[in-house]
Ligand SMILES: Nc1nc2c(ncn2[C@@H]2O[C@H](COP(=O)(O)OP(=O)(O)O[C@H]3O[C@H](CO)[C@@H](O)[C@H](O)[C@@H]3O)[C@@H](O)[C@H]2O)c(=O)[nH]1
C-alpha cells in the first residue's frame with residue numbers, strides 16, 4: 617500500500633477537537649471474537665495518541681463464537697466507561713444495531729465502522745479534520761473517490777492519485793458494490809461517491825434525527841442515511857479510505873440483503 621497522506625493540515629488549534637468533544641464509536645459485531653481485541657487496541661491508540669475523548673459501544677447480536685466474553689474482558693482492561701457492551705438477544709441486522717448503539721452514546725460525535733479491520737482507525741483523524749475544517753454534519757469514508765471533498769456533488773471531479781479503493785474482494789462482490797452504488801446514484805441522485813460504505817463520522821444530533829426517519833433494517837441502512845441526510849439539507853464530506861477485506865471470519869452480506877437493498881432504493885424513490 618502507498619504511503620500517501622491526505623493533503624490536509626495536521627490536527628492543530630483550528631482543526632483539533634475541543635476539550636469538550638467526545639467521539640463514540642459504534643462497533644456492530646457478529647462473530648468477531650478474533651477481530652475485536654485488535655480493533656479496540658487500534659482505536660484506543662488512535663484516540664489516546666491525539667488526546668481525544670472516546671468510548672466504544674459494542675453491539676453484539678448473541679454471537680455464538682463468544683464475542684461478548686471478549687468484549688467483557690476488554691472492558692476490564694480499558695475501563696467500563698471506554699468499552700461498553702450493549703448486546704442484543706439475536707441477529708437482528710446491521711441497521712438496527714446502529715440504532716440500538718446510538719441510544720448509549722455519550723459523545724457529541726458518533727463514528728460507525730466495521731469491527732473486522734476493513735475500516736482502519738488511521739482514517740479517523742482525517743475524518744475529524746475535514747469535519748472541523750468545514751463544520752460538517754457528516755463525513756463519510758469513500759472507496760470510490762481519491763481526494764477529500766468537503767461538499768461533494770454529482771459533478772465533483774474526484775478521481776486522482778491516492779487512497780480510495782477495495783482490496784481482497786472477488787469480482788462478484790466488487791460488481792455488487794459498484795452496482796448498488798450505481799443504482800442508488802442513478803435513481804436517487806444524492807451526489808455522494810460511496811453510498812453503501814459504513815465508515816462514517818456523524819454529529820450525534822444529526823444521526824439521531826436521520827435515524828428516527830429511517831425504515832430499513834439491514835445493510836441498505838447506509839444508503840438510506842445518506843439519501844435522507846441530503847434531502848434534509850445536512851452537509852456531507854468525503855474522505856478516501858482503503859477498504860481491505862477481512863482476514864478472520866466471514867462477511868454477513870447475504871442474497872436477502874441485496875434484494876433488501878434494491879427494495880430500499882425503490883421505496884426511497886417513491887417516498888423521498
Ligand atoms: N450486531 C450485528 N452486527 C452485524 C450484523 N451483520 C453484520 N454485522 C457486523 O457488521 C460489520 C460488517 O459486516 P461484514 O459482514 O463484515 O460486512 P461486509 O460484507 O464486509 O460489508 C462491508 O461492506 C458493505 C458494502 O460496502 C457495507 O455496507 C458494510 O457496512 C461493510 O462495510 C462487522 O463488524 C459485522 O460483525 C448483525 O446482524 N448484527
Ligand SMILES: [Mg+2]
Pocket residue numbers: 730732734861862867
Ligand atoms: Mg467485512
